[in-house]
Amino acid sequence: MTDADKDYPGHAHARAILDNVRDAIITIDGDGTITHFNRAAETMFERKAADTIGANVSELMPEPYRSEHTRYIGAYRDSGVPKAIGRIRDVHGQRAGGEVFPMELSVAEVISGPNPIYTAIIRDVTALRHATEVVRERERLAELGAIAAKLVHDIGNPLSGLTMRVEHMRRLADTPDGLPPEKLRASLDHVRNAAASMNALIRGFMDFARGQRLQRSKVDIAALLSVIVDLWAPVAAQSNASIVLDTGQGLLFVHADAEQLQRVFHNLIRNGVEAVAGGCGKTVRVSAELSDGRVAVSVCDDGPGVPANVDVFHLFETTKPGGTGIGLAVAKQIVSAHGGTISHRPRAGGGAEFRVELACGDEIEGPRA
Ligand SMILES: Nc1ncnc2c1ncn2[C@@H]1O[C@H](COP(=O)(O)OP(=O)(O)OP(=O)(O)O)[C@@H](O)[C@H]1O
Ligand SMILES: [Mg+2]
Structure with a gap:
């Protein structure tokens, strides 16, 4: 129990709760200075409360938010229009080691007025995102298997038509009169269009098969x-x-x-x-x-x-x-x-x-x- 807790017994109780919840709970003042940093926050951000209290909350964010955050807090104070407040948000945090991680953030304004205090509750959703990605990847592979057969069918048919047409043109080329120019042109157009549509099919399929590695x-x-x-x-x-x-x-x-x-x-x-x-x-x-x-x-x-x-x-x-x-x-x-x-x-x-x-x-x- 700290000295402050002796003065206000309720504090000890609140502190015990704050330090035992799984979510990170951070309190900041109107300038963004961190005034409380619970145990879960220490684990999540890999920083000790003693070294973090007094720092600016922007230190917990990756760029470009880090540089811009102070300006935004000021804008909020002036305009009174909340954006991060009262809702659960998908945002990113940064651990002391530099790792950027996805998190759910909810901010409450505990005390409003000239000296406001905000409490942020943060959940690290790295593991959840990872699990979702694994499931999605599995579903994608299953789907790929099923559609590969369809692709073979959709490309196989026009391809054999194309081969037959080219063979026909080849045979005619050996006859004494050859192919009349307009027929030759029509056949070549057909070949070109069929090749272009198969090409589009393959490219589109590759887009789909590549999966989505995001560069955010x-x-x-x-x-x-x-x-x-x-x-x-x-x-x-x-x-x-x-x-x-x-x-x-x-x-x-x-x-x-x-x-x-x-x-x-x-x-x-x-x-x-x-x-x-x-x-x-x-x-x-x-x-x-x-x-x-x-x-x-x-x-x-x-x-x-x-x-x-x-x-x-x-x-x-x-x-x-x-x-x-x-x-x-x-x-x-x-x-x-x-x-x-x-x-x-x-x-x-x-x-x-x-x-x-x-x-x-x-x-x-x-x-x-
Ligand atoms: N704005 C729209 N109005 C009406 N139908 C639409 C519209 N957008 C999509 N569709 C329907 O959905 C189908 C699938 O669209 P999708 O974009 O996946 O393929 P596509 O446009 O047919 O071919 P591509 O792969 O070249 O884009 C279309 O063929 C059409 O029937
Ligand atoms: Mg389309």
Whole structure:
């Protein structure tokens, strides 16, 4: 029992509880200075309470949050708009040895006013994430086995057709008159198109089979979407349609693999553009917003809508003559690897809406000034 505990017997009881819970419990003041660091926090962050109390809480975070955190606390104090407070957040911490780990964070404001005190309860979810990844990997391998047979079938058929056509051309080449140029051209076009579609199938399959090893960084969703929209806008314009981008005023960040996310939104926006092509619709609307602490991106079109009975996220499921049916299967795989969700529903008034939700990447930072 410390001297303070003798003065306030309730303290000893509270301290015993704090030091025996499995979650890390850290108390900070309004400047972010750590005032209490329980035993579980010592284990989790590999730091002694005696060396940590008095330090700034940003020391427990990886970059870029570490450098920015103090500014965010100040912004919160000034604006009073909580972001990290009152919710469970998926964020990252950093141990003294440098290891960055995933954690669930919930912050409560214990005392408000000019000298506020916050309590953060932190759960290390490294083991949980690892277990989830192992299960996902096993499921993926099982699925790969089943679809390999389908791939052989889907490539085997056009390949034997292709071989027969080339043999036919070869035979005709040996006849006195050979092949008339227009027939030769048509046959070569056929060969080229069949080869291109098989190539697309194989590439898409490789995307799927590769699995998703994520290289996460802080990604500005609005900037990422704007690059993709610019790329597809001219294609939409060819069908007299347009793509509208609405990402609101605030900055939306996710902690994600930018390249992989780009592929997700490429697929969704391309599907939207394909849905409105040929006069089937007028507009593809891409929007991003903060929804319940998550970043929600919606890609909405006024095309014909998803046909009934089409399991859009299933590998090789396609209703398009030149489609591979891989786009959304890969998109789902990438979004799941990020711990996010992807879904679709009919758009009111006709068309389809696809929605991706990802954990917000700047939750630990608090609001922007
Ligand atoms: N915006 C949309 N409107 C209507 N149907 C859609 C839309 N997006 C997807 N679909 C349906 O889902 C199917 C699967 O989409 P997915 O992107 O996985 O494959 P694909 O577009 O057919 O081919 P690819 O692999 O080349 O993208 C499509 O063939 C289509 O039937
Ligand atoms: Mg597609």
